[in-house]
Amino acid sequence: MADAPVTAKDVFARPSVAPRSGSLAQLTLTRLREVIREPEAVFWTFVFPLLLAAGLAVAFRARPPEVRIVGVLQDAEDPDLAASTIAGLAGTEGLVPLPVDSATAMTALATGKIDVLVVPSLYGVQYRFDPTRPESRIARLLTDGALQRSAGRIDPLGVEDVRVSERGARYIDFFMPGLLGMNLMGSGIWAIGFSIVSARSKKLLKRLVATPMSRAQFLLSFLLSRLVFLVLEVVVLVGVAHYGFGVPLRGPLVVLALITLLGALAFCGLGVLIAARPQTTEGASGLMNLAMLPMWVFSGVFFASSRFPAVIQPFVQALPLTAVNDALRANMLEGAGLGAVAGELGILVAWATGTFALALRLFRWR
Numbered sequence: 066m067a068d069a070p071v072t073a074k075d076v077f078a079r080p081s082v083a084p085r086s087g088s089l090a091q092l093t094l095t096r097l098r099e100v101i102r103e104p105e106a107v108f109w110t111f112v113f114p115l116l117l118a119a120g121l122a123v124a125f126r127a128r129p130p131e132v133r134i135v136g137v138l139q140d141a142e143d144p145d146l147a148a149s150t151i152a153g154l155a156g157t158e159g160l161v162p163l164p165v166d167s168a169t170a171m172t173a174l175a176t177g178k179i180d181v182l183v184v185p186s187l188y189g190v191q192y193r194f195d196p197t198r199p200e201s202r203i204a205r206l207l208t209d210g211a212l213q214r215s216a217g218r219i220d221p222l223g224v225e226d227v228r229v230s231e232r233g234a235r236y237i238d239f240f241m242p243g244l245l246g247m248n249l250m251g252s253g254i255w256a257i258g259f260s261i262v263s264a265r266s267k268k269l270l271k272r273l274v275a276t277p278m279s280r281a282q283f284l285l286s287f288l289l290s291r292l293v294f295l296v297l298e299v300v301v302l303v304g305v306a307h308y309g310f311g312v313p314l315r316g317p318l319v320v321l322a323l324i325t326l327l328g329a330l331a332f333c334g335l336g337v338l339i340a341a342r343p344q345t346t347e348g349a350s351g352l353m354n355l356a357m358l359p360m361w362v363f364s365g366v367f368f369a370s371s372r373f374p375a376v377i378q379p380f381v382q383a384l385p386l387t388a389v390n391d392a393l394r395a396n397m398l399e400g401a402g403l404g405a406v407a408g409e410l411g412i413l414v415a416w417a418t419g420t421f422a423l424a425l426r427l428f429r430w431r
Contacts, residue, residue, distance in 0.1 A: 093289040136165040136179035153215030160207055174406065180204035183212075219413045226418070241306040242393035243366040249325065250297065250360060250386050253332025254339065257287045261340035261416050262349040280428050284421070289334045315397035320403050324396060327413040328389040335419030342425040353412040360386035368385035388412040 125405075135154060139147045147164055152161040163174040165173055165182070173179045174193060184191040190212060194201040214220075303321070306312040314321070339356060343349040364370055364386035373381055381387055392409035395401035403410075 075305065083295075088401045093286045093293075099207060111156070127143075132159055132161050133200060134178065135160050135162045135181045135208050136170060136173055136182045136202060137162050138170050138182060139164050139166055140185070146187075150183055150185045150212065150379045153212050154208065157188065157207065157211040160204070161212060162330055181208055183208060209333045237297075237310050238398060239369075239394070239409065240367065241302075241310065243390050245299070245302050245306075246364070246386055246389040246393055247327065247361075247366050248302065249328045249389060250294075250332045251300065252294070252356060253329055254290060254336040254357060257291060257333055257336035257391055258340040258349055258353055259346060260287065261337070262346050265340075265343075266345055283336050283423060284424060284428065287337065289332065291329060291333050292326070295325065299325045312397065314398035317402055318400070320406065321393070321396050323403070324410065324413075327410055327417060328385065328392075331385045331389075331413045331416035331420070334338050334417045334424065338420040338424040338427070341424045342429060360384050363387065365390050384417045385410065385413060 067126050070361060105176075129145070137147050137150050137154075151162040151164065154160050165179065170179075170182055174182050174195070177198075180194065180198070180201050182193040186194065192205050192209065194205050236333060245401045299322070307314050335356060336353075339352045340349055343352060363373060364384050366386070368389055369392075371378075388409040392401075392406040392413075395406055395409075399405075
């Protein structure tokens, strides 16, 4: 009996091989090797955040109070006016009086060489300053208080200055949780999104269609490989923040670990969703920037998200990076436990499950 002819359908048919139980583990291992073999990925994940934190720590380090330069206009006809004004300012902490002549006074004020210009006269003093510059407004207030007291003013209310520099109230304490959240976002979206789109643009995904592997296993392998590096990333950043810069860890560490885990899953899901359809890395890059730009601006990485108007606060609070940053700061700086950050964790769970489920429906191999 002659053999039946072989058709194109027989050649290109997907083999009916049962998926191996270790396929997901092999895929995850492949993802790990891809990242390790890319020095750029290691640099942006581990080295760059530490360099950024070190730079900001130096910029906002504990240091003596800043001094304000006070220019005192010299009167050629009555030089004693400038001398008496400088004597009235001498010894005032935070002020450095500097005699200036009329030819260079306004130029020095405009270029920031002096913070305020004092023009003394027989009837009082005139202050010239730029009200849009905070340092000029501060210099004006300090100068006026010093001159008024030197002229005999007595403050009716006694005051006492107590200087506080407590850990948890510094800018580096505010910034480090935001840096960790921003790093979770960048690693989750950029690393996963570019890996998937790059494989699609190189026609590599077409070859995986014929393997006994589902799209869920393929996408989950990216998430699992990301979680392996998440442990190293969090340990390094939190360790440097705590032991290097003195950032407090007042909350339960298990809650901190849960926040970072759910945050990483939320951003990984967003990265997988963004990479579900684009054919080129240029197209994916535009979508990634579109997704991350609102979070860079609104989610309180460098300053509190509460600064934005109340009308857009529902949108700001719904962003995953806002939830991560708020939960991290509450845990690390305020000692918040699981119940206090339950709302933020719920937002992260919704983003993680929603984006991954939508990515499974939209994902295409080609």
